[in-house]
Amino acid sequence: MTDPSPGALGESVYDVFARKKRGEPLRHVGYVDAPGDALAKVYAWKTYDEENWFEMCVVPRRAVLPVNRHDGPWGK
Amino acid sequence: MPEYADYELTAQERKAKELEAEAALKAKVQGGYILESPAEMTPGYRKALVVQLTVQADTELMSAPAYWFAARHAPTANTQVSAHAIIQDELAHANIAYRLLEDLGESKEQLVYGREPHQFKHPYGFDQPLDNWAELVVANGFFDRAGITLLGDVHRNTSYGPLKRALVKVDMEETFHLRHGEVWMRRLVRSGRTASALLQRCVDWMFPMTVEWFGLPDHLKRHSGQLDYRLKGLTNDELRQVWMASTVPLCERLGLKVPAHYCERLDEYVLDYPFPCEYDPDAKQWLFAEGEISWNQVFERWKGRGPMNEIYVESIRRSRDTVASWFN
Numbered sequence: 001m002t003d004p005s006p007g008a009l010g011e012s013v014y015d016v017f018a019r020k021k022r023g024e025p026l027r028h029v030g031y032v033d034a035p036g037d038a039l040a041k042v043y044a045w046k047t048y049d050e051e052n053w054f055e056m057c058v059v060p061r062r063a064v065l066p067v068n069r070h071d072g073p074w075g076k
Numbered sequence: 077m078p079e080y081a082d083y084e085l086t087a088q089e090r091k092a093k094e095l096e097a098e099a100a101l102k103a104k105v106q107g108g109y110i111l112e113s114p115a116e117m118t119p120g121y122r123k124a125l126v127v128q129l130t131v132q133a134d135t136e137l138m139s140a141p142a143y144w145f146a147a148r149h150a151p152t153a154n155t156q157v158s159a160h161a162i163i164q165d166e167l168a169h170a171n172i173a174y175r176l177l178e179d180l181g182e183s184k185e186q187l188v189y190g191r192e193p194h195q196f197k198h199p200y201g202f203d204q205p206l207d208n209w210a211e212l213v214v215a216n217g218f219f220d221r222a223g224i225t226l227l228g229d230v231h232r233n234t235s236y237g238p239l240k241r242a243l244v245k246v247d248m249e250e251t252f253h254l255r256h257g258e259v260w261m262r263r264l265v266r267s268g269r270t271a272s273a274l275l276q277r278c279v280d281w282m283f284p285m286t287v288e289w290f291g292l293p294d295h296l297k298r299h300s301g302q303l304d305y306r307l308k309g310l311t312n313d314e315l316r317q318v319w320m321a322s323t324v325p326l327c328e329r330l331g332l333k334v335p336a337h338y339c340e341r342l343d344e345y346v347l348d349y350p351f352p353c354e355y356d357p358d359a360k361q362w363l364f365a366e367g368e369i370s371w372n373q374v375f376e377r378w379k380g381r382g383p384m385n386e387i388y389v390e391s392i393r394r395s396r397d398t399v400a401s402w403f404n
Contacts (some may be wrong), residue, residue: 008398010403011173012173013178022404028241029241029244029245030172030242031172031175032171033171033175033184035339046164047168047171048121048168048245050244050245050249058320060124069113071114071115071116072112072113072115073113073114073179073238075113
Protein backbone atom coordinates (compact mmCIF):
# COMPACT_ATOMS: atom_id res chain seq x y z
CA MET A 1 0.00 0.00 0.00
CA THR A 2 1.31 3.44 -0.89
CA ASP A 3 0.54 6.77 0.71
CA PRO A 4 -2.14 8.71 -1.14
CA SER A 5 0.12 11.68 -1.87
CA PRO A 6 3.83 11.72 -1.19
CA GLY A 7 4.09 15.21 -2.72
CA ALA A 8 7.03 16.80 -4.47
CA LEU A 9 8.95 17.31 -1.22
CA GLY A 10 8.71 13.64 -0.25
CA GLU A 11 5.93 14.15 2.29
CA SER A 12 3.44 11.57 3.44
CA VAL A 13 0.23 11.70 5.46
CA TYR A 14 0.10 11.44 9.25
CA ASP A 15 -3.15 11.30 11.17
CA VAL A 16 -3.35 13.30 14.38
CA PHE A 17 -5.04 12.02 17.54
CA ALA A 18 -5.50 13.94 20.76
CA ARG A 19 -7.32 13.92 24.10
CA LYS A 20 -8.36 17.09 25.92
CA LYS A 21 -8.01 15.81 29.47
CA ARG A 22 -7.52 12.70 31.56
CA GLY A 23 -10.34 10.21 31.24
CA GLU A 24 -11.41 11.35 27.75
CA PRO A 25 -11.05 9.22 24.63
CA LEU A 26 -8.22 9.83 22.21
CA ARG A 27 -9.95 11.19 19.12
CA HIS A 28 -8.99 11.85 15.55
CA VAL A 29 -8.51 15.62 15.21
CA GLY A 30 -6.90 15.92 11.77
CA TYR A 31 -3.88 15.21 9.64
CA VAL A 32 -0.64 16.71 8.42
CA ASP A 33 1.70 16.05 5.50
CA ALA A 34 5.30 15.69 6.64
CA PRO A 35 8.59 14.26 5.33
CA GLY A 36 9.23 12.28 8.54
CA ASP A 37 8.13 11.49 12.09
CA ALA A 38 9.96 14.36 13.80
CA LEU A 39 8.47 17.08 11.60
CA ALA A 40 5.05 15.39 11.67
CA LYS A 41 5.05 15.87 15.46
CA VAL A 42 6.01 19.53 15.15
CA TYR A 43 3.47 20.24 12.40
CA ALA A 44 0.70 18.50 14.36
CA TRP A 45 1.49 20.39 17.58
CA LYS A 46 1.67 23.76 15.80
CA THR A 47 -1.33 23.15 13.53
CA TYR A 48 -3.85 21.67 15.95
CA ASP A 49 -3.35 24.24 18.69
CA GLU A 50 -7.04 25.00 19.20
CA GLU A 51 -6.98 23.24 22.62
CA ASN A 52 -4.47 22.73 25.42
CA TRP A 53 -4.25 19.01 24.73
CA PHE A 54 -3.43 16.67 27.59
CA GLU A 55 -2.10 14.16 25.06
CA MET A 56 -1.40 14.18 21.34
CA CYS A 57 0.12 11.60 19.00
CA VAL A 58 0.63 11.17 15.26
CA VAL A 59 0.31 7.97 13.26
CA PRO A 60 1.66 7.47 9.74
CA ARG A 61 -1.46 6.67 7.72
CA ARG A 62 0.27 3.64 6.17
CA ALA A 63 0.43 2.13 9.67
CA VAL A 64 -3.34 2.11 10.09
CA LEU A 65 -4.68 -1.32 9.16
CA PRO A 66 -8.35 -1.30 8.19
CA VAL A 67 -10.27 -4.18 9.75
CA ASN A 68 -13.80 -4.20 8.37
CA ARG A 69 -14.03 -1.44 5.75
CA HIS A 70 -11.77 -0.88 2.79
CA ASP A 71 -13.59 2.02 1.14
CA GLY A 72 -12.51 4.90 3.39
CA PRO A 73 -9.37 7.03 3.45
CA TRP A 74 -7.59 4.41 5.58
CA GLY A 75 -8.56 1.46 3.42
CA LYS A 76 -7.15 2.57 0.09
CA MET B 77 -17.62 2.77 -12.65
CA PRO B 78 -20.52 1.02 -14.36
CA GLU B 79 -21.09 -2.57 -13.35
CA TYR B 80 -20.67 -5.34 -15.94
CA ALA B 81 -24.41 -5.70 -16.40
CA ASP B 82 -24.61 -1.97 -17.22
CA TYR B 83 -22.88 -2.55 -20.56
CA GLU B 84 -26.06 -4.31 -21.67
CA LEU B 85 -27.99 -1.08 -21.14
CA THR B 86 -28.65 1.55 -23.77
CA ALA B 87 -27.17 5.01 -23.18
CA GLN B 88 -30.63 6.24 -22.28
CA GLU B 89 -31.19 3.48 -19.74
CA ARG B 90 -27.78 4.10 -18.21
CA LYS B 91 -28.55 7.81 -17.87
CA ALA B 92 -31.86 6.98 -16.17
CA LYS B 93 -30.07 4.68 -13.75
CA GLU B 94 -27.53 7.39 -12.91
CA LEU B 95 -30.24 9.95 -12.26
CA GLU B 96 -32.00 7.42 -10.06
CA ALA B 97 -28.79 6.93 -8.02
CA GLU B 98 -28.37 10.71 -7.63
CA ALA B 99 -32.00 11.10 -6.53
CA ALA B 100 -31.65 8.20 -4.07
CA LEU B 101 -28.55 9.74 -2.46
CA LYS B 102 -30.20 13.17 -2.24
CA ALA B 103 -33.19 11.61 -0.45
CA LYS B 104 -30.90 9.71 1.91
CA VAL B 105 -28.82 12.74 2.95
CA GLN B 106 -31.96 14.86 3.40
CA GLY B 107 -32.97 12.21 5.93
CA GLY B 108 -29.75 12.74 7.89
CA TYR B 109 -27.49 10.09 6.33
CA ILE B 110 -23.78 10.85 6.77
CA LEU B 111 -21.23 9.76 4.16
CA GLU B 112 -17.88 8.64 5.50
CA SER B 113 -16.04 7.65 2.36
CA PRO B 114 -15.61 8.78 -1.25
CA ALA B 115 -16.66 5.27 -2.34
CA GLU B 116 -20.22 6.04 -1.19
CA MET B 117 -20.51 9.14 -3.40
CA THR B 118 -22.33 9.54 -6.69
CA PRO B 119 -20.52 11.59 -9.38
CA GLY B 120 -22.90 14.51 -8.73
CA TYR B 121 -22.25 14.51 -4.99
CA ARG B 122 -18.50 14.25 -5.47
CA LYS B 123 -18.48 17.13 -7.94
CA ALA B 124 -20.52 19.42 -5.67
CA LEU B 125 -18.27 18.59 -2.70
CA VAL B 126 -15.07 19.20 -4.71
CA VAL B 127 -16.35 22.64 -5.76
CA GLN B 128 -17.31 23.49 -2.17
CA LEU B 129 -13.99 22.35 -0.71
CA THR B 130 -11.97 24.10 -3.43
CA VAL B 131 -13.67 27.42 -2.69
CA GLN B 132 -13.15 26.81 1.04
CA ALA B 133 -9.46 25.88 0.67
CA ASP B 134 -8.64 28.70 -1.78
CA THR B 135 -10.39 31.28 0.41
CA GLU B 136 -8.43 30.25 3.50
CA LEU B 137 -5.19 30.15 1.51
CA MET B 138 -5.60 33.59 -0.10
CA SER B 139 -6.63 35.22 3.16
CA ALA B 140 -3.14 34.42 4.45
CA PRO B 141 -1.11 36.70 2.11
CA ALA B 142 -3.80 39.39 2.34
CA TYR B 143 -3.45 39.39 6.15
CA TRP B 144 0.30 38.87 6.00
CA PHE B 145 0.92 42.02 3.94
CA ALA B 146 -1.31 43.94 6.35
CA ALA B 147 0.26 42.49 9.52
CA ARG B 148 3.28 44.71 8.85
CA HIS B 149 1.10 47.55 10.13
CA ALA B 150 0.64 45.95 13.57
CA PRO B 151 1.32 48.62 16.20
CA THR B 152 2.97 46.50 18.93
CA ALA B 153 4.82 43.21 19.43
CA ASN B 154 1.70 41.66 20.97
CA THR B 155 -0.47 42.66 18.05
CA GLN B 156 2.17 41.28 15.67
CA VAL B 157 1.78 37.96 17.48
CA SER B 158 -2.03 37.92 17.29
CA ALA B 159 -2.03 38.99 13.62
CA HIS B 160 0.41 36.23 12.72
CA ALA B 161 -1.48 33.68 14.85
CA ILE B 162 -4.49 34.41 12.65
CA ILE B 163 -2.42 33.89 9.49
CA GLN B 164 -1.10 30.61 10.88
CA ASP B 165 -4.69 29.47 11.54
CA GLU B 166 -5.76 30.37 8.01
CA LEU B 167 -2.91 28.36 6.47
CA ALA B 168 -3.79 25.37 8.65
CA HIS B 169 -7.45 25.62 7.58
CA ALA B 170 -6.39 25.72 3.94
CA ASN B 171 -4.19 22.68 4.47
CA ILE B 172 -7.07 20.79 6.08
CA ALA B 173 -9.41 21.50 3.17
CA TYR B 174 -6.78 20.56 0.52
CA ARG B 175 -6.10 17.35 2.48
CA LEU B 176 -9.81 16.47 2.34
CA LEU B 177 -9.67 17.09 -1.42
CA GLU B 178 -6.80 14.61 -1.68
CA ASP B 179 -9.04 11.93 -0.13
CA LEU B 180 -11.41 12.64 -3.04
CA GLY B 181 -8.62 12.04 -5.56
CA GLU B 182 -7.69 15.68 -6.19
CA SER B 183 -4.05 16.78 -5.99
CA LYS B 184 -3.03 19.42 -3.45
CA GLU B 185 0.15 19.82 -5.45
CA GLN B 186 -1.76 20.73 -8.59
CA LEU B 187 -4.29 22.90 -6.75
CA VAL B 188 -1.74 25.01 -4.90
CA TYR B 189 1.19 25.05 -7.33
CA GLY B 190 -0.23 24.04 -10.70
CA ARG B 191 -2.88 26.68 -11.35
CA GLU B 192 -2.75 30.17 -12.77
CA PRO B 193 -3.49 32.88 -10.16
CA HIS B 194 -6.85 33.75 -11.76
CA GLN B 195 -7.98 30.10 -11.50
CA PHE B 196 -8.18 30.16 -7.71
CA LYS B 197 -11.77 30.21 -6.45
CA HIS B 198 -11.52 32.61 -3.49
CA PRO B 199 -13.82 35.62 -3.26
CA TYR B 200 -12.94 38.94 -4.90
CA GLY B 201 -12.44 40.49 -1.44
CA PHE B 202 -9.16 38.60 -1.07
CA ASP B 203 -7.81 40.13 -4.28
CA GLN B 204 -7.79 43.55 -2.63
CA PRO B 205 -4.93 45.21 -0.76
CA LEU B 206 -5.35 45.78 2.99
CA ASP B 207 -3.35 48.95 3.43
CA ASN B 208 -3.36 49.72 7.15
CA TRP B 209 -4.11 48.28 10.60
CA ALA B 210 -7.74 49.45 10.47
CA GLU B 211 -8.31 47.58 7.21
CA LEU B 212 -6.86 44.40 8.71
CA VAL B 213 -9.09 44.48 11.79
CA VAL B 214 -12.20 45.28 9.73
CA ALA B 215 -11.27 42.35 7.48
CA ASN B 216 -11.23 40.21 10.64
CA GLY B 217 -14.55 41.70 11.73
CA PHE B 218 -16.26 41.39 8.31
CA PHE B 219 -14.50 38.77 6.16
CA ASP B 220 -13.83 36.29 8.97
CA ARG B 221 -17.42 36.76 10.11
CA ALA B 222 -18.51 35.80 6.57
CA GLY B 223 -16.19 32.79 6.87
CA ILE B 224 -17.76 31.62 10.11
CA THR B 225 -21.27 32.31 8.80
CA LEU B 226 -20.61 30.07 5.79
CA LEU B 227 -18.52 27.38 7.50
CA GLY B 228 -20.63 27.31 10.68
CA ASP B 229 -23.61 26.45 8.47
CA VAL B 230 -21.59 23.74 6.71
CA HIS B 231 -20.46 22.39 10.08
CA ARG B 232 -24.03 22.09 11.36
CA ASN B 233 -25.48 20.65 8.17
CA THR B 234 -22.92 18.84 6.01
CA SER B 235 -23.60 15.23 5.09
CA TYR B 236 -19.85 14.52 4.74
CA GLY B 237 -18.51 13.19 8.07
CA PRO B 238 -14.80 14.00 7.62
CA LEU B 239 -15.62 17.65 6.80
CA LYS B 240 -17.98 17.98 9.76
CA ARG B 241 -15.20 16.84 12.12
CA ALA B 242 -12.53 19.01 10.48
CA LEU B 243 -14.67 22.11 10.97
CA VAL B 244 -14.68 21.87 14.79
CA LYS B 245 -11.20 23.39 14.86
CA VAL B 246 -11.89 25.84 12.03
CA ASP B 247 -15.02 27.29 13.66
CA MET B 248 -13.29 27.69 17.00
CA GLU B 249 -10.42 29.64 15.45
CA GLU B 250 -12.53 31.77 13.11
CA THR B 251 -14.46 32.92 16.19
CA PHE B 252 -11.15 34.11 17.66
CA HIS B 253 -10.37 36.07 14.45
CA LEU B 254 -13.77 37.69 14.57
CA ARG B 255 -13.30 38.71 18.22
CA HIS B 256 -9.91 40.15 17.34
CA GLY B 257 -11.61 42.27 14.69
CA GLU B 258 -14.41 43.42 17.01
CA VAL B 259 -12.14 44.26 19.93
CA TRP B 260 -9.88 46.34 17.70
CA MET B 261 -12.74 48.10 15.93
CA ARG B 262 -14.01 49.15 19.37
CA ARG B 263 -10.54 50.31 20.47
CA LEU B 264 -10.06 52.38 17.32
CA VAL B 265 -13.47 54.06 17.65
CA ARG B 266 -12.71 54.99 21.27
CA SER B 267 -9.33 56.43 20.35
CA GLY B 268 -10.92 59.42 18.66
CA ARG B 269 -11.78 61.09 15.43
CA THR B 270 -8.79 60.20 13.24
CA ALA B 271 -9.12 56.47 13.76
CA SER B 272 -12.94 56.60 13.54
CA ALA B 273 -12.74 58.31 10.16
CA LEU B 274 -10.28 55.69 8.94
CA LEU B 275 -12.54 52.92 10.22
CA GLN B 276 -15.54 54.45 8.47
CA ARG B 277 -13.55 54.48 5.23
CA CYS B 278 -12.87 50.72 5.69
CA VAL B 279 -16.52 49.99 6.35
CA ASP B 280 -17.53 51.95 3.25
CA TRP B 281 -15.72 49.57 0.88
CA MET B 282 -15.62 46.37 2.92
CA PHE B 283 -19.30 46.16 3.88
CA PRO B 284 -20.62 45.95 0.29
CA MET B 285 -17.62 43.72 -0.57
CA THR B 286 -18.76 41.14 2.00
CA VAL B 287 -22.44 41.45 1.09
CA GLU B 288 -21.52 40.57 -2.52
CA TRP B 289 -19.36 37.63 -1.32
CA PHE B 290 -22.51 35.59 -0.52
CA GLY B 291 -23.26 35.43 -4.23
CA LEU B 292 -26.37 35.26 -6.39
CA PRO B 293 -29.65 36.08 -4.67
CA ASP B 294 -32.06 33.15 -4.29
CA HIS B 295 -34.56 34.40 -6.87
CA LEU B 296 -31.84 34.16 -9.54
CA LYS B 297 -30.33 30.90 -8.35
CA ARG B 298 -32.68 28.24 -9.58
CA HIS B 299 -30.89 25.23 -8.26
CA SER B 300 -28.25 24.37 -5.71
CA GLY B 301 -26.46 21.04 -5.72
CA GLN B 302 -24.91 21.95 -2.37
CA LEU B 303 -28.37 22.20 -0.77
CA ASP B 304 -29.71 19.08 -2.54
CA TYR B 305 -26.76 16.98 -1.36
CA ARG B 306 -26.94 18.62 2.06
CA LEU B 307 -23.46 20.07 1.86
CA LYS B 308 -24.87 23.21 3.44
CA GLY B 309 -28.12 24.15 5.15
CA LEU B 310 -28.96 27.76 4.30
CA THR B 311 -29.41 29.57 0.96
CA ASN B 312 -27.23 32.50 -0.19
CA ASP B 313 -29.81 35.08 0.89
CA GLU B 314 -30.34 33.41 4.26
CA LEU B 315 -26.58 33.41 4.90
CA ARG B 316 -26.34 37.06 3.82
CA GLN B 317 -29.07 37.86 6.36
CA VAL B 318 -27.24 35.99 9.14
CA TRP B 319 -24.10 38.01 8.40
CA MET B 320 -25.95 41.34 8.31
CA ALA B 321 -27.87 40.50 11.49
CA SER B 322 -24.62 40.55 13.44
CA THR B 323 -22.61 43.08 11.39
CA VAL B 324 -25.16 45.90 11.11
CA PRO B 325 -25.88 46.12 14.90
CA LEU B 326 -22.12 45.92 15.61
CA CYS B 327 -21.43 48.91 13.36
CA GLU B 328 -24.41 50.84 14.73
CA ARG B 329 -23.17 50.31 18.30
CA LEU B 330 -19.78 51.68 17.24
CA GLY B 331 -21.35 54.71 15.56
CA LEU B 332 -20.23 53.57 12.10
CA LYS B 333 -22.55 54.15 9.16
CA VAL B 334 -23.50 51.09 7.07
CA PRO B 335 -25.58 51.15 3.88
CA ALA B 336 -28.20 48.72 5.27
CA HIS B 337 -30.93 48.75 7.90
CA TYR B 338 -33.39 46.43 9.60
CA CYS B 339 -36.88 46.59 8.10
CA GLU B 340 -39.58 45.65 10.61
CA ARG B 341 -42.25 45.07 8.00
CA LEU B 342 -40.14 42.54 6.10
CA ASP B 343 -38.43 41.29 9.28
CA GLU B 344 -35.08 41.32 7.54
CA TYR B 345 -32.10 43.52 6.73
CA VAL B 346 -32.44 45.64 3.61
CA LEU B 347 -29.64 47.23 1.58
CA ASP B 348 -29.70 50.99 1.01
CA TYR B 349 -27.74 50.90 -2.24
CA PRO B 350 -28.17 49.37 -5.68
CA PHE B 351 -27.21 45.71 -5.41
CA PRO B 352 -25.18 44.47 -7.15
CA CYS B 353 -23.19 47.47 -8.31
CA GLU B 354 -19.82 48.28 -9.84
CA TYR B 355 -16.60 48.65 -7.86
CA ASP B 356 -13.52 50.75 -8.55
CA PRO B 357 -10.66 48.76 -6.98
CA ASP B 358 -8.05 51.53 -7.40
CA ALA B 359 -10.17 54.09 -5.58
CA LYS B 360 -11.60 51.39 -3.23
CA GLN B 361 -15.03 52.77 -3.95
CA TRP B 362 -18.43 51.34 -4.84
CA LEU B 363 -20.10 53.27 -7.64
CA PHE B 364 -23.54 53.57 -6.03
CA ALA B 365 -24.42 56.53 -8.26
CA GLU B 366 -24.08 54.46 -11.41
CA GLY B 367 -26.91 52.19 -10.30
CA GLU B 368 -27.57 48.49 -10.38
CA ILE B 369 -25.62 46.21 -12.71
CA SER B 370 -26.32 42.61 -13.75
CA TRP B 371 -24.84 39.57 -11.99
CA ASN B 372 -23.13 38.69 -15.27
CA GLN B 373 -21.19 41.94 -14.93
CA VAL B 374 -20.29 40.96 -11.38
CA PHE B 375 -19.07 37.55 -12.55
CA GLU B 376 -16.97 39.27 -15.23
CA ARG B 377 -15.34 41.47 -12.59
CA TRP B 378 -14.70 38.46 -10.35
CA LYS B 379 -13.24 36.51 -13.26
CA GLY B 380 -10.93 39.40 -14.12
CA ARG B 381 -9.65 39.18 -10.54
CA GLY B 382 -8.52 42.09 -8.37
CA PRO B 383 -5.31 44.10 -8.15
CA MET B 384 -3.46 41.82 -5.68
CA ASN B 385 -4.34 38.42 -7.15
CA GLU B 386 -1.01 37.66 -8.85
CA ILE B 387 1.06 39.24 -6.08
CA TYR B 388 -0.69 37.20 -3.36
CA VAL B 389 -0.38 33.90 -5.26
CA GLU B 390 3.28 34.58 -6.05
CA SER B 391 3.97 35.42 -2.40
CA ILE B 392 2.94 31.97 -1.21
CA ARG B 393 4.88 29.98 -3.80
CA ARG B 394 7.88 32.06 -4.84
CA SER B 395 10.70 29.80 -3.64
CA ARG B 396 8.95 26.50 -3.78
CA ASP B 397 10.48 25.22 -7.05
CA THR B 398 13.98 26.16 -5.94
CA VAL B 399 13.65 24.29 -2.66
CA ALA B 400 11.95 21.29 -4.32
CA SER B 401 14.87 21.09 -6.81
CA TRP B 402 17.32 20.55 -3.93
CA PHE B 403 15.51 17.29 -3.12
CA ASN B 404 15.56 15.88 -6.65
